[in-house]
Amino acid sequence: MSAAPLLTLDLRELRLGGTPILHALQIAPPLRAWTAVVGPNGAGKSTLLRALAGLLPFDGTLQLQGRAWDQWPARERARQLAWLGQNETSADELAALDVAMLGRLPHQAWLAPASAADHAAVERAMRQTQSWDWRARPLAQLSGGERQRVLLARALAVESPLLLMDEPLAHLDPPHQSDWVHIVRQRVADGCTVVSVLHELNIALQADRVVVMDAGRIVHQGAPHDTATHTALQQVFQQRLSIFQIGDRWVALNA
Numbered sequence: 001m002s003a004a005p006l007l008t009l010d011l012r013e014l015r016l017g018g019t020p021i022l023h024a025l026q027i028a029p030p031l032r033a034w035t036a037v038v039g040p041n042g043a044g045k046s047t048l049l050r051a052l053a054g055l056l057p058f059d060g061t062l063q064l065q066g067r068a069w070d071q072w073p074a075r076e077r078a079r080q081l082a083w084l085g086q087n088e089t090s091a092d093e094l095a096a097l098d099v100a101m102l103g104r105l106p107h108q109a110w111l112a113p114a115s116a117a118d119h120a121a122v123e124r125a126m127r128q129t130q131s132w133d134w135r136a137r138p139l140a141q142l143s144g145g146e147r148q149r150v151l152l153a154r155a156l157a158v159e160s161p162l163l164l165m166d167e168p169l170a171h172l173d174p175p176h177q178s179d180w181v182h183i184v185r186q187r188v189a190d191g192c193t194v195v196s197v198l199h200e201l202n203i204a205l206q207a208d209r210v211v212v213m214d215a216g217r218i219v220h221q222g223a224p225h226d227t228a229t230h231t232a233l234q235q236v237f238q239q240r241l242s243i244f245q246i247g248d249r250w251v252a253l254n255a
C-alpha cells in the first residue's frame, strides 16, 4: 500500500540572481521513508532542498499534504517541516540548550515560556545526538561536529512529520555519521519522512530512495540496490567511481 506523499514539488524553473538553476523537475519524497539527494558539486542539490522547504520562489507548485504551500498558516506549516541547513551561523552566543529549544518555537504560544513538553522534547533530541552534556555551553565555543549535533537536535526537537537536512554529516566523525543513520532510521520507523542532501555516497546508498541530480535536473530516482541507480551515479560522477556490494550494503569507491 503506498500512501500519498506529504510534499509534492512540480517545478518548471528556478532562477537565482536571474540565472536558471533548476529545470523542469518533479519530486514527491515517499512517505515514511528516507530519501537521499546526491550529485556533483553545483548540481543543484541544496537549491532543490531549499525549494522543497519553501525557502525559495520558483515557477511551479509546492504542496504540503495536498494543500498549496502558501495556503498554510506559517506556524502550522513550521510544525510540519523541520529544516537543518548548511553552514548555519546564527545564534552563536546562545547556549546549546537554547539553540535546540528554538526548534520548539512553532509549538509555543507567542511569548509563552517553554512547557514541560518542550523541555522533554529538547532533552530527548539532545540526548539522541549526544549533545546534552554541553547544553550550557555557547554554540560559538563548540567544535564543528559538536555544533552540528546541536543543530541536528534543534531540527529533531520540532518532532515534525517531515525532516529536511542539507549535508547533515558535515563535520561528523564516522561513529557519529553512523549514529545519524540510526537516528534517521528511528525517525522513519516512527512515521517521519526524511530528505537529506549527502556527499557521502556510502551513507546515501543506505537510504530507501536515491535521487541523482546533475546540472539542475533530476536524472534518476530509484532504490540504492538498483543497477539503474548505480549507472546514473557513475554517469554524473564521470565514471570516476565503482559501486560494490559488501554483505547487504552497497559501497562506492573513488576510481
Ligand SMILES: Nc1ncnc2c1ncn2[C@@H]1O[C@H](COP(=O)(O)OP(=O)(O)OP(=O)(O)O)[C@@H](O)[C@H]1O
Residues within 6 Å of the ligand: 016, 017, 019, 021, 039, 040, 041, 042, 043, 044, 045, 046, 047, 048
Ligand atoms: N545566488 C546565486 N546566484 C546565481 N547562481 C547561484 C546562486 N546560488 C547558487 N548558485 C549556483 O547554483 C548552482 C547550484 O547550487 P547548489 O548549491 O544548489 O548546488 P549543490 O549541488 O548543492 O552543490 P555542492 O555539492 O557544491 O554543495 C551552482 O552552480 C551555484 O553556483
